[in-house]
Amino acid sequence: xxxxxxxxxxxxxxxxxxxxxxxxxxxxxxxxxxxxxxxxxxxxxxxxxxxxxxxxxxxxxxxxxxxxxxxxxxxxxxxxxxxxxxxxxxxxxxxxxxxxxxxxxxxxxxxxxxxxxxxxxxxxxxxxxxxxxxxxxxxxxxxxxxxxxxxxxxxxxxxxxxxxxxxxxxxxxxxxxxxxxxxxxxxxxxxxxxxxxxxxxxxxxxxxxxxxxxxxxxxxxxxxxxxxxxxxxxxxxxxxxxxxxxxxxxxxxxxxxxxxxxxxxxxxxxxxxxxxxxxxxxxxxxxxxxxxxxxxxxxxxxxxxxxxxxxxxxxxxxxxxxxxxxxxxxxxxxxxxxxxxxxxxxxxxxxxxxxxxxxxxxxxxxxxxxxxxxxxxxxxxxxxxxxxxxxxxxxxxxxxxxxxxxxxxxxxxxxxxxxxxxxxxxxxxxxxxxxxxxxxxxxxxxxxxxxxxxxxxxxxxxxxxxxxxxxxxxxxxxxxxxxx
Numbered sequence: 001x002x003x004x005x006x007x008x009x010x011x012x013x014x015x016x017x018x019x020x021x022x023x024x025x026x027x028x029x030x031x032x033x034x035x036x037x038x039x040x041x042x043x044x045x046x047x048x049x050x051x052x053x054x055x056x057x058x059x060x061x062x063x064x065x066x067x068x069x070x071x072x073x074x075x076x077x078x079x080x081x082x083x084x085x086x087x088x089x090x091x092x093x094x095x096x097x098x099x100x101x102x103x104x105x106x107x108x109x110x111x112x113x114x115x116x117x118x119x120x121x122x123x124x125x126x127x128x129x130x131x132x133x134x135x136x137x138x139x140x141x142x143x144x145x146x147x148x149x150x151x152x153x154x155x156x157x158x159x160x161x162x163x164x165x166x167x168x169x170x171x172x173x174x175x176x177x178x179x180x181x182x183x184x185x186x187x188x189x190x191x192x193x194x195x196x197x198x199x200x201x202x203x204x205x206x207x208x209x210x211x212x213x214x215x216x217x218x219x220x221x222x223x224x225x226x227x228x229x230x231x232x233x234x235x236x237x238x239x240x241x242x243x244x245x246x247x248x249x250x251x252x253x254x255x256x257x258x259x260x261x262x263x264x265x266x267x268x269x270x271x272x273x274x275x276x277x278x279x280x281x282x283x284x285x286x287x288x289x290x291x292x293x294x295x296x297x298x299x300x301x302x303x304x305x306x307x308x309x310x311x312x313x314x315x316x317x318x319x320x321x322x323x324x325x326x327x328x329x330x331x332x333x334x335x336x337x338x339x340x341x342x343x344x345x346x347x348x349x350x351x352x353x354x355x356x357x358x359x360x361x362x363x364x365x366x367x368x369x370x371x372x373x374x375x376x377x378x379x380x381x382x383x384x385x386x387x388x389x390x391x392x393x394x395x396x397x398x399x400x401x402x403x404x405x406x407x408x409x410x411x412x413x414x415x416x417x418x419x420x421x422x423x424x425x426x427x428x429x430x431x432x433x434x435x436x437x438x439x440x441x442x443x444x445x446x447x448x449x450x451x452x453x454x455x456x457x458x459x460x461x462x463x464x465x466x467x468x469x470x471x472x473x474x475x476x477x478x479x480x481x482x483x484x
Contacts, residue, residue: 107144117135133332206237209234
């Protein structure tokens with residue numbers, strides 16, 4: 001037994017010596033033009049000024065880079081997004097229209113002055129004489145005051161008030177949409193930055209593989225094809241790096257557009273993609289929707305507005321009671337005489353029975369239409385909340401699976417890397433492991449982005465943010481859901 005062990009040991013030593021001698025004898029020299037250094041094939045900027053422009057940042061105190069978080073972006077959006085500004089102006093305009101309706105209760109004044117030269121046709125024909133005279137109006141003041149119109153102005157004011165309330169609800173919905181767009185763009189930028197970080201790490205890893213393959217080839221341990229494969233993998237990684245850097249710029253442009261500052265200087269995010277628990281049951285989400293979703297409230301306002309319009313059409317034949325007064329100075333000469341009129345009047349509108357009948361039929365049809373539209377809106381809101389809720393649940397369940405896949409891919413990469421360093425692995429196996437790990441990382445961060453985006457979409461669907469302190473997990477389903 002001792003002889004066998006000794007023989008194997010001697011054979012192993014001799015084999016190592018022969019292998020080392022062969023390595024020295026078969027030492028290879030790489031062509032630098034064909035296989036350059038890693039740093040020699042880096043993409044270069046067209047000019048120094050462009051590179052300085054790309055790296056330019058604002059100075060705030062000691063730091064040279066502005067760091068912002070999601071809350072900062074939302075504050076900027078609320079003050080700069082043009083959609084919000086437009087919706088606010090609609091609110092102001094509707095408020096002005098409401099005040100215009102109420103102006104019917106205020107007195108009306110008018111002033112007139114002028115000169116006329118008159119030739120009476122009939123009298124001149126009777127008396128066979130041209131009766132021509134001058135008529136002056138030095139000043140004519142008229143005043144009128146509506147006292148009562150049997151509720152017509154009241155109905156108009158109610159419709160205008162509901163219209164103003166509707167525009168306020170639309171403003172809330174616009175803010176809701178802008179907040180979601182900013183959140184989605186913010187999370188997308190976080191994902192793009194993670195993808196760029198992965199691409200940078202892959203380039204460094206492939207550079208290490210490339211240098212290692214060259215070293216193995218130079219000592220004669222590995223063939224030249226390993227160097228070629230490593231070079232191809234490195235070039236592919238650098239292409240992916242360029243694409244990732246481009247995606248970051250596009251994601252930042254989208255975030256700036258969502259905020260409303262498209263020409264903003266570049267900045268950095270102060271946080272990364274993270275998992276914030278959002279444990280809420282579907283029934284709770286629907287209950288919040290009924291209270292907070294702007295479209296739900298807008299549907300009720302439109303129905304009430306159509307109902308008030310029916311009442312207004314029914315009052316088209318009612319009169320208007322007002323008082324009027326007029327005082328004027330003039331005559332043949334500017335101040336030769338004066339006159340006045342004063343009275344109370346009950347003014348009946350011109351009545352067309354057929355017109356009023358069909359106007360009333362139209363108003364009732366529109367009222368029924370708004371009721372149907374309200375039901376359709378409620379149904380769509382239910383569907384939207386359910387889709388957002390189930391999508392969030394799906395993304396939440398995918399996160400631990402994606403995390404496990406990333407850990408497994410990292411373990412596989414470490415094993416493949418160790419085998420290649422020991423000289424028993426091949427570059428194809430190593431590249432496959434590296435690609436699997438890269439894809440696993442991207443899948444994990446993509447899942448994180450999709451979860452955060454789905455959470456923001458659920459918040460948009462129910463019309464309110466969901467904070468950890470606001471929502472409590474309720475696994476037991478309520479017996480009854482409040483009907484809309």
